[in-house]
Amino acid sequence: MIEPLPVAGRPPMQHLQGRVVENRSLGGDLWLLRLQVPDLPPAQAGQFVHLECGADLTLPRPFSILDSHPESQDIDLLYRVVGEGTRRMTGWQPGWVTPLLGPVGRPFTPPPAGMEAVLVAGGVGVAPLDFLARTLVAQGVSVTLFLGMESEAPWPLRQASATETLEAGLALAHLQSRGIASRLASLTARPGWFTGYVTELAAAYLQRLPPDRRARCRLYTCGPLPMMAAVARLAERFGLQGEAALEARMACGFGGCAGCVVLIRAGEKGYYRRVCVDGPVFPLGDVDWQQQGH
Ligand SMILES: Cc1cc2nc3c(=O)[nH]c(=O)nc-3n(C[C@H](O)[C@H](O)[C@H](O)COP(=O)(O)OP(=O)(O)OC[C@H]3O[C@@H](n4cnc5c(N)ncnc54)[C@H](O)[C@@H]3O)c2cc1C
Numbered sequence: 001m002i003e004p005l006p007v008a009g010r011p012p013m014q015h016l017q018g019r020v021v022e023n024r025s026l027g028g029d030l031w032l033l034r035l036q037v038p039d040l041p042p043a044q045a046g047q048f049v050h051l052e053c054g055a056d057l058t059l060p061r062p063f064s065i066l067d068s069h070p071e072s073q074d075i076d077l078l079y080r081v082v083g084e085g086t087r088r089m090t091g092w093q094p095g096w097v098t099p100l101l102g103p104v105g106r107p108f109t110p111p112p113a114g115m116e117a118v119l120v121a122g123g124v125g126v127a128p129l130d131f132l133a134r135t136l137v138a139q140g141v142s143v144t145l146f147l148g149m150e151s152e153a154p155w156p157l158r159q160a161s162a163t164e165t166l167e168a169g170l171a172l173a174h175l176q177s178r179g180i181a182s183r184l185a186s187l188t189a190r191p192g193w194f195t196g197y198v199t200e201l202a203a204a205y206l207q208r209l210p211p212d213r214r215a216r217c218r219l220y221t222c223g224p225l226p227m228m229a230a231v232a233r234l235a236e237r238f239g240l241q242g243e244a245a246l247e248a249r250m251a252c253g254f255g256g257c258a259g260c261v262v263l264i265r266a267g268e269k270g271y272y273r274r275v276c277v278d279g280p281v282f283p284l285g286d287v288d289w290q291q292q293g294h
């Protein structure tokens, strides 16, 4: 049964201006953009900004917040060039000013005390999970991040030795220096990377954990839909809870147009929810992955 959209309370967000501080290629089609956004309310992992990429482009484009630096009022975005809007962004020079809306959406929720976080990212879906990993570890939560990428990794890698539960392999150096374990997966064989789907890597990790420790894991995911659907199946298989940050084509970005709705289950019922303001983060078990095509 599908019920009409509820009018949910809107999280605080504002129409603001972002001034480009830095915009650099990370190799391939990946770019890192730092914007200074005066008066941006504090941002949390999972939230995004809705960014105008050109005055003549009808719709703004949504990008997850990779990091927030309240002291300098800067935010970082990791973006992949896929079309006209992102292609134009690559030409932005320091000083360029662009209107934006943010921070938009409901962020990830930290796991209850005593639980571990297992993060499964695909491609640029790593942006909100990298932010989440650093946030959680600062709160004393143990975090392991798995990243599947078919292009080069966006950050420097460092060799990590095998532990009781993780095979030896390359890890993201900036996370390793903060005590966050990570491993990389690709469908193409590369030295130090797991060859296969990132969800196979995460499954092998969970399988190897002692059952009482595995039961204390909470899953978080962001990336391509088939990958997140596979993470939802992993959660079912191991009896775990988790959250997924969904993507959808967006128009208004503030809950007004219903252009971004997805089907969310609540028991026997289904409800349409707006990815922009009711999400983008939803409980893994509530997303109707079949309706999403997976
Ligand atoms: C909540 C949210 C967070 C996002 N975070 C990031 C991020 O951190 N980094 C990043 O690189 N991208 C992110 N995206 C996707 C990003 O918004 C799109 O890649 C961007 O809007 C494409 O704009 P464009 O004009 O370059 O491409 P377009 O010319 O508009 O489209 C080119 C291609 O990109 C696909 N596309 C466009 N918009 C979306 C979308 N919203 N979701 C999925 N596919 C899309 C189209 O189907 C098409 O194949 C996010 C999307 C959402 C909804």
Ligand code: FES
Residues within 6 Å of the ligand: 249, 250, 251, 252, 253, 254, 255, 256, 257, 258, 259, 260, 261, 274, 275, 276, 277
């Ligand atoms: S984009 Fe308009 S309601 Fe989500």
